[in-house]
Amino acid sequence: MMKYLTWMSIAVSAITNSQMVLAQDKPNxxxxxxxxxxxxxxFDVELSSEVQGVIKNIDVQRGDRVKKGQTVMVLESKLEAAAVNTVKARLEFATRKVERNTDLFKKNLISDIEQDEMMTEVRLAAFQLKEARVRLGLRETKSPIEGVVIQRYKDPGEFVDETPFLRIAxxxxxxxxxxxxxxxxxxxxxxxxxxxxxxxxxxxxxxxxxxxxxxxxxxxxxxxxxxxxxxxxxxxxxxxxxxxxxxxxxxx
CATH class of the missing domain: 2.40.30.170 (Efflux pump adaptor protein, beta barrel domain)
Known part of the structure; x- marks a missing residue:
């Protein structure tokens, strides 16, 4: 029995040593x-516009290097710019209206409801201005990476939608x-x-x-x-x- 256990110990030791050698030899x-x-x-990305429109200009050509956050394409945005100006004027008017009626409110010459309506007009105009500026910002596409222009698929004057107009790597x-x-x-x-x-x-x-x-x-x-x-x-x-x-x- 003792001899059997000794033989088993030798066999297990030999197998373990063999496995260690194989593990060490794996790179070979x-x-x-x-x-x-x-x-x-x-990185290799194809850029598309978040909104549809006609391209006003693309400032990069094939082979040009671009930085992350650089504007690479601008869509025509006359209507969006006009909307920003309109809402901005509305906000300025609502703000002046509140300022003119501040003294009247302090003297109780206008009601709380009237004052609240004027303040609400200011807040709504501010929200609308923020939305209009976001819509205007969507007319520009910025590069999400730093890289080189590999391919330009569109030119100024062409219509662009969700299909890619530029490839950067x-x-x-x-x-x-x-x-x-x-x-x-x-x-x-x-x-x-x-x-x-x-x-x-x-x-x-x-x-x-x-x-x-x-x-x-x-x-x-x-x-x-x-x-x-x-x-x-x-x-x-x-x-x-x-x-x-x-x-x-x-x-x-």
Whole structure:
């Protein structure tokens, strides 16, 4: 019985040591050939207008850089501007009316109801002015990101609705998508850094893991990760193929 227990202990120890060795060797399970990846913009958006209308002007062209919050398109807004001026005049008149009757109210020459009606007119005019200004603001479209204009679909004078009129992409930072074998799942963590080389270039760029797919593709037995690469110098272009070699996949 004692010999049996000793043999079992040796077997369990051998299996445990074997599992530890396999776990340590997981990064080496990659093929020696370089893994391919694809460079993509970190953000890629198509802008459309919140309201319908005729384009008054678009101040950007293809290839232009835009800042976040920059106005990129303005619709014709004569009616909306006129509505703002009308309601603003109404508010100013209602305010003057209250001011003129303040002394009369203090002397009880006008009733509480009359005073309340005048104050209500002021509040309603203020709300209407706010609404009119919002409607006027909707005639302008601002960029939600900082980036480069990739495509312009509309020109001044054309009608615009919910369909896109402009496409903007953020090229700094850049993203690189890599497909890895399932054996490596769990060995790569967010924040790990890998070396990436764009095809046709010998320059090595460092990428940091930002996204790890939570699901392994059963058909291919692989999973994908996304790297973030600094592209302040603008040498990387979206759509380029890139390579990550097995030797560079060891965690730094």
């Amino acid at each position: 399970l990659l093929p020696l050939a370089p893994l391919s990846c694809l460079l993509e913009p970190s 953020t090229l700094n930072p850049m993203h690189a998508e890599i497909v890895l074998p399932a054996e490596l799942y769990g060995t790569i963590k967010k924040g790990d850094t890998f070396n990436v080389t764009a095809l046709g270039s010998d320059q090595i760029h460092q990428g940091t893991v930002k996204v790890i797919d939570p699901i392994i593709d059963a058909a291919s037995n692989t999973f994908a990760i996304a790297l973030v690469l600094d592209n302040e110098d603008g040498v990387l272009s979206a759509g380029l193929r890139c390579e990550v070699r097995a030797s560079s996949l060891a965690k730094n």
